[in-house]
Amino acid sequence: MLSDIPSETPPPDLAALAEDHYFNANPPPKDLDKHIKLAKEFIDFHAAAGRRLVLVTSGGTTVPLDAEKQTVRFIDNFSAGTRGATSAEYFLEAGYAVLFLHRQFSLLPFSRHYTHATDCFLDFLQEGPNNSVVARDEYAAKMLGVLRKYRDARDRNMLLVLPFVSISDYLHELRAIAHLMQPLGPRGLLYLAAAVSDFFIPPDRMAEHKIQSTDAVDSVKKNSNDGRGVRTPSVEEEETFDNFDSSPAVPRSKRLVIDLDPVPKFLKNLVEGWSPQGMIVSFKLETDPSILVRKAKYSLDRYQHHLVIGNLLSTRKWEVVFVSPGSKDRWIRVPFNKNGPDGAPLDTEKDEPLDPKSLPEGDPPIEIESLIIPAVQELHTKYIQSYGEKKEQA
Structure with missing residues (x-):
């Protein structure tokens, strides 16, 4: 009988198991x-309007x-969140609603023009008539333009800003928001510009209290004589734990x-x-530079998502490379005029860094983001169209 035939046990979903364990x-x-x-509320509002919405992640993640x-x-x-905050502004200009998930106290859209300046923000202001505060004349026009764009985005409910701090915060927020974006269908875009930590300490191995820089606390506990387990170390004991000890060999007790x-890696789960x-x-x-494109292609092949934007630390403000399935690598560069050592014009169209x-x-x-975002929008348009075509064929 068919019921007597043992059924094969399906292989475990390792990605799902890793997700369950971590969260x-x-x-x-x-x-x-x-x-x-x-x-x-933000996503449902724009889903009902049939509008494109982008989740922009920005800034670094801490590892406690x-x-x-x-x-x-x-x-x-x-x-500092420069790429994410700048990209968010250009997405707004392109008509996207922007959900900005950022590291707390990193750069924000619009305010980045002043909080990331070398001058103090107060240097842009001066006292006006009747004890008012106004922009200094030389900055007023630009500040007014930035303010108008910001107020327009907020007044039309086109920008929602949410913070995170740690790697755990980030992943919880990302997973929750990604699930909420499902009603958007292909109109949803996830632009993952946050600098995500690769390593962490699991909570069950984390110290309950502040890690001490010396073992003085242990010495205090061992030599306690006041009935409460507390004793003030002597000067000699304090000097024993001086971080500027001239001894060439650092005792293991002083190392961390x-x-x-x-x-x-939850990108597979996300996709x-x-x-x-x-x-x-x-x-x-x-x-x-010798591994940039190869690493981008490896990521694309491994996780089967839609676009990897590769960039080098030394040239990230000037160029990026788009690596996407079935397409030639596309270098996007800020145009500039400069000759090489031999006086000949540099080849800024070459397919390498x-x-x-x-x-x-x-x-x-x-800003290179002014070139990146239109290119992403173009690919997103093609993605929406191809998704619609597949749905019709099905």
């Missing part, structure tokens, strides 16, 4: 429910080293050895389960 072991941020409510709920020490990266686990109909764009930052030494000094004349 069960790492608690969500305290404001997640509030953020979900705000995001759902101690006391998860009252972290003192953590690992961070250099990202950190054992980190790799953060699970297949969290937002299966949305177009997904990831970034690949490298410092070695430019030599950083060939670039002009200073910042580019235009």
Whole structure:
């Protein structure tokens, strides 16, 4: 009988198992429910209007080293959120609603023009008539233009800003928002510009309190004689733990050895389960030009998403490369005029990274995001059209 034939056990879904394990072991941020409510209202509003919506992730993610709920020490990266904040403005100009998921205190759309300046923000202002505060004359026109764009985006409910801090916060927020974007179908775009940590410390291995810089606390506990387990170390004891000890060999008690686990790669989960109909764009930052395109293609092949934007740390403001399925690699560069060492014009159309030494000094004349976003929008349009064609054929 058919019922007597043993059925084959399907292979385990490793991506789903990794997802369940990570999110069960790492608690969500305290404001997640509030953020979900705000995001759902924002997404539903634009889904009903048939509008395109982009989730822009921006800034770095911290990796707490101690006391998860009252972290003192953590690992961070250099990202200030420039790419994400700038891209968000150009997406708004292109007619997208923007849900901006950013590292708390990193750059924000519009305000970035002043908070990222070398001058203090107050240097842009002066006292006006009747104890008012006004922009200085030399900055007034630009500030008015930025203010009008910002107010237009907020007044028309085109921009929602939500913060995160740690890698765990980020992944909880990303998963929740991606699920909420499913009603958008192919009109949803996920533009993952955040600099996401590759390693973390699981909560069950994290110190409950601040990691001490010395073992003085242990000495205090062992020598306690006041009945409460507390004693003030002597000057001699304090000097024993001086970080400027001239001894050439640093005692192991003074070292901090950190054992980190790799953060699970959830891009596969994002593509297949969290937002299966949305177009997904990831970034690949490298410092070695010889591996940039290869690493971008590997990521694309591994996760089967729709676009990888590769960039080098030294030239990221001047050029990026678009790597997408079935298409020739496309280099997008800020145009500039400069001759090579032999006086001949440089080939800025070549299909490989430019030599950083060939670039002009200073910042580019235009923001490269002003070129990136129209190119992404073009690909998104094709993606929506092809999705519609597949639906009709089905």
